[in-house]
Amino acid sequence: MVTVRLATPLRKFSDGKPEIQVSGKTIREIIENIDRAKPGFKERIIENGEIKQFINIFHNNEDVRFKKGLDTPVAEDDVISILPAVSGG
Numbered sequence: 001m002v003t004v005r006l007a008t009p010l011r012k013f014s015d016g017k018p019e020i021q022v023s024g025k026t027i028r029e030i031i032e033n034i035d036r037a038k039p040g041f042k043e044r045i046i047e048n049g050e051i052k053q054f055i056n057i058f059h060n061n062e063d064v065r066f067k068k069g070l071d072t073p074v075a076e077d078d079v080i081s082i083l084p085a086v087s088g089g
């Protein structure tokens with residue numbers, strides 16, 4: 001199982017927990033499996049088949065946009081962090 005860390009705004013999809021365990025072989029499968037258990041999750045993360053502009057996904061602390069995006073492979077014991085971008089001014 002992969003550990004998925006969710007920022008506070010996304011924790012309604014994890015019953016308030018900061019981390020959940022999810023199975024999957026790619027980032028895309030992880031997101032789809034979370035969405036199967038908690039409908040609506042995928043639409044918060046993905047738009048037109050790509051990661052939304054203001055969502056950051058890290059695979060073992062590396063931005064998946066610099067890897068294979070949603071098709072980045074994952075292994076057991078990996079850590080995925082999903083964070084909405086924060087801005088202010």
